[in-house]
Amino acid sequence: MTVSLNTLRTAGRTVLDLVYPPCCVLCRVRVSHDRLVICDDCASGLISIDAPYCERCGHPLDNPVASCAACKGRTFYFDGALSGFQFNRPLQDLIHQLKYRNRPGIGRFLGSLLAKRVEGEPEIPHITAVVPVPLHPLRIRERGYNQSVYIARGISDETGIPVLENVLVRNRNTPTQTSLSPDARMANVEGVFEVGRVEAVRDATVSLVDDIFTTGATINSCARALLKAGAERVFALTVARA
Ligand SMILES: [Zn+2]
Numbered sequence: 001m002t003v004s005l006n007t008l009r010t011a012g013r014t015v016l017d018l019v020y021p022p023c024c025v026l027c028r029v030r031v032s033h034d035r036l037v038i039c040d041d042c043a044s045g046l047i048s049i050d051a052p053y054c055e056r057c058g059h060p061l062d063n064p065v066a067s068c069a070a071c072k073g074r075t076f077y078f079d080g081a082l083s084g085f086q087f088n089r090p091l092q093d094l095i096h097q098l099k100y101r102n103r104p105g106i107g108r109f110l111g112s113l114l115a116k117r118v119e120g121e122p123e124i125p126h127i128t129a130v131v132p133v134p135l136h137p138l139r140i141r142e143r144g145y146n147q148s149v150y151i152a153r154g155i156s157d158e159t160g161i162p163v164l165e166n167v168l169v170r171n172r173n174t175p176t177q178t179s180l181s182p183d184a185r186m187a188n189v190e191g192v193f194e195v196g197r198v199e200a201v202r203d204a205t206v207s208l209v210d211d212i213f214t215t216g217a218t219i220n221s222c223a224r225a226l227l228k229a230g231a232e233r234v235f236a237l238t239v240a241r242a
């Protein structure tokens with residue numbers, strides 16, 4: 001009798017599910033499907049950011065405008081930024097677990113949610129590759145992985161858009177940005193990113209991928225490096241907006 005690899009995998013997973021039944025990572029209630037990270041109840045707490053938003057930075061607004069108060073006077077190198085969800089409690093918990101509790105699968109799950117949320121947006125069909133915002137190698141060693149890579153893979157799972165890993169590199173570790181003003185954040189990350197393989201992005205329309213859009217300083221510095229390397233247009237997709 002021949003047993004296919006898939007049958008073995010399914011059998012193995014069934015045994016694993018009996019020993020460690022898959023649970024919602026937020027409320028620990030059992031979930032039936034092994035790729036599901038959170039239960040329907042917790043998922044209903046995620047609030048999507050819907051139009052209208054600022055055409056430059058994606059900030060949610062009451063009325064559509066070309067440039068909002070938050071980005072007035074700032075130079076952006078990206079052509080548009082979209083965020084999937086408000087940074088409320090369930091999403092804060094998920095992103096915390098993704099970054100500090102060794103749960104890369106949450107990144108993939110959030111990436112696929114984000115892709116479903118933005119699939120009708122006019123920029124999406126033009127994007128030929130997604131580029132995760134890089135972490136410094138020291139930070140990767142601490143965390144074990146770059147969470148943005150997993151978010152990008154989740155986007156790719158849904159859309160088929162390839163992920164360009166290790167194209168953009170972070171050449172300096174920077175202090176945490178949380179206490180800094182928008183201008184100080186911009187100075188903090190200036191010149192931090194470099195494109196290692198210029199031919200991979202030349203003339204391409206790419207989208208940067210990150211977990212949270214706060215002031216856009218990191219995304220902006222990455223976008224600048226990509227344009228300098230010859231990318232034609234750069235967008236940004238983030239799971240949340242703080
Ligand atoms: Zn739950």
Ligand SMILES: [Zn+2]
Binds near residue numbers: 054055059068070
């Ligand atoms: Zn704006």
